[in-house]
Amino acid sequence: MKALISACLCLASLATAAAEEVAEKLELKTPQGVTYTITADGLSSIRIGEREVARGSWRADSGDWLLNTGSGKLDAKEIARKSFRAEAGIGCVDHEHKDIEVRYLYSLDGEDLEVQALVRTRHDTQPLGAVWFRGLKFDFGKVPAGLMFHQHGSYLRAHGVGLCHPSFASRIGGSYAVGDGFGVGLSPGGPQLERTLFWWDYTDWREGQREKLPTRALNYLVAEPIPRKGMRLFELALRASAHTDWRHLLEPYKRHFTALCGEVQYKADHRVFAQACVNGAVSFIKPDNPYGFHSGFRRLDLAEGAKAFCDTLISGLQAARGQGVLIWGQGGENPRGAMYRPDFDILPPEVEANWPTLAARFKEAGLRLGVCARPGEIAYQANWKQDATLRINPDDPAHIQMMARRFKNMTDKGCTAFYLDTFGSSLDDVKAMIAYRKALGPDVATYVEHACDAILPHSGLYTELHFDKKANAYGLAFMSVHTWEVFRWLVPGVTCVVRCNADPKDVPDGLEKPFPFMFRNHLTPLVADWLVKGHAAELKPLADEYLDDKGQWKK
Numbered sequence: 001m002k003a004l005i006s007a008c009l010c011l012a013s014l015a016t017a018a019a020e021e022v023a024e025k026l027e028l029k030t031p032q033g034v035t036y037t038i039t040a041d042g043l044s045s046i047r048i049g050e051r052e053v054a055r056g057s058w059r060a061d062s063g064d065w066l067l068n069t070g071s072g073k074l075d076a077k078e079i080a081r082k083s084f085r086a087e088a089g090i091g092c093v094d095h096e097h098k099d100i101e102v103r104y105l106y107s108l109d110g111e112d113l114e115v116q117a118l119v120r121t122r123h124d125t126q127p128l129g130a131v132w133f134r135g136l137k138f139d140f141g142k143v144p145a146g147l148m149f150h151q152h153g154s155y156l157r158a159h160g161v162g163l164c165h166p167s168f169a170s171r172i173g174g175s176y177a178v179g180d181g182f183g184v185g186l187s188p189g190g191p192q193l194e195r196t197l198f199w200w201d202y203t204d205w206r207e208g209q210r211e212k213l214p215t216r217a218l219n220y221l222v223a224e225p226i227p228r229k230g231m232r233l234f235e236l237a238l239r240a241s242a243h244t245d246w247r248h249l250l251e252p253y254k255r256h257f258t259a260l261c262g263e264v265q266y267k268a269d270h271r272v273f274a275q276a277c278v279n280g281a282v283s284f285i286k287p288d289n290p291y292g293f294h295s296g297f298r299r300l301d302l303a304e305g306a307k308a309f310c311d312t313l314i315s316g317l318q319a320a321r322g323q324g325v326l327i328w329g330q331g332g333e334n335p336r337g338a339m340y341r342p343d344f345d346i347l348p349p350e351v352e353a354n355w356p357t358l359a360a361r362f363k364e365a366g367l368r369l370g371v372c373a374r375p376g377e378i379a380y381q382a383n384w385k386q387d388a389t390l391r392i393n394p395d396d397p398a399h400i401q402m403m404a405r406r407f408k409n410m411t412d413k414g415c416t417a418f419y420l421d422t423f424g425s426s427l428d429d430v431k432a433m434i435a436y437r438k439a440l441g442p443d444v445a446t447y448v449e450h451a452c453d454a455i456l457p458h459s460g461l462y463t464e465l466h467f468d469k470k471a472n473a474y475g476l477a478f479m480s481v482h483t484w485e486v487f488r489w490l491v492p493g494v495t496c497v498v499r500c501n502a503d504p505k506d507v508p509d510g511l512e513k514p515f516p517f518m519f520r521n522h523l524t525p526l527v528a529d530w531l532v533k534g535h536a537a538e539l540k541p542l543a544d545e546y547l548d549d550k551g552q553w554k555k
Contacts, residue, residue: 026086038091040084063130070129074099120231140179164195166452174253185249189235269551271323279329291332306354316533324368345409359414370417394431424448460495467502
């Protein structure tokens, strides 16, 4: 790979490169019986044994219009000239467009086809905002399944670069598809995290037809700009295989991901958490409840409320073998909105006065005290009565330092866990979380609301469990159960707290109940504060079965 990159980067001019064509095609054959055929059109065919599973071409185009980015001025629709040559098992393809030139290098690494594309812009004044690779159509023999992004082009144009990994829409940077007797795995390449999207477009968008078709058109979008008369190297790995296990198909992506993102940087603890939503609503704000707290033990602005909070939660957590509590709305309900607040360390004076009681009691009990934070946004005054928010810039040290100070203010108050609201699924969030983890160290637990794979080495995640009575199956909020399975495989040791929205009464006899389902799938129950003690009799035996004394999974 490194030799290929060096060779590719040493090409000063694609237009003047030697192009002695000694063959019309190159067939790259793997030991597993897969043949990749390279011609002047690029990757033109994939065969598994004698069966052709994909055919077409592989070429670049401007992705500016499709992703609504860049200048949109570069014309790369037509290929004016193309050439092919092969040397030492490497296929070299040159494509010349009006405003870009591309040199492709195709080679095998074991059973994976590695594709490198050196794209150079030719426009005098305008940059290229995104590159769109396309042209190959797969016939899966049946409706394919897997981790496949498929939306209409108008949807991509409407939502743009925000759909690219890492994002809410594309949580995992790799992709795989399984058809009749074979599968395909895809991975980006390169030495840094880039905004990429594998898009499996329907080959016929007619209503009632598209979902039933066995064919899909493969597209690869990379939203990384190339300046005027500049160049950039793009890489991907493709694995076609008769071995259809998703782990096998995603193996190239796991190698890429681990090299890029690394391993878990925090000390995982998978024991039960309690969830305490102590703020009410603006309508709760009264002369005798100036901060809009819920009543009873959630009145953290009252000394008796703080004491009752500790008495209620600590005994329940100890009985359930839990690890601590995560508090939402620790400052009460802010009448200016922007809940949950980005200035999460600012507490009313009465709460500030009672906080040492909470910290001391939970520390004495060996339990975590945690709060809700919103570290991806800044609050600002939108009008006289209301605040609004905007996203922080993770490349601005002042923004990161400001938020790091807020975390430190709360850790100084005894907090060792944070739920990270409205955060986790963008490249900016990943950058910010890397900085926050360095500031927090490995002992502080964090859980992002909206996770992508790239953030998981630096933070755990949050989700919610529900039971679909029609499907007769459990599901998770924001992601599928399978996505969580892939997360666990990519990032061993990752933590996930789960609020249970599944009513056990809805679960038919013979199916496992919510808490056993969570433990079996390595999901940490996040139990409502008022229910912890009542559920302790069910939670403790499960914790004893699945977790050791340090909160690590035994099975």
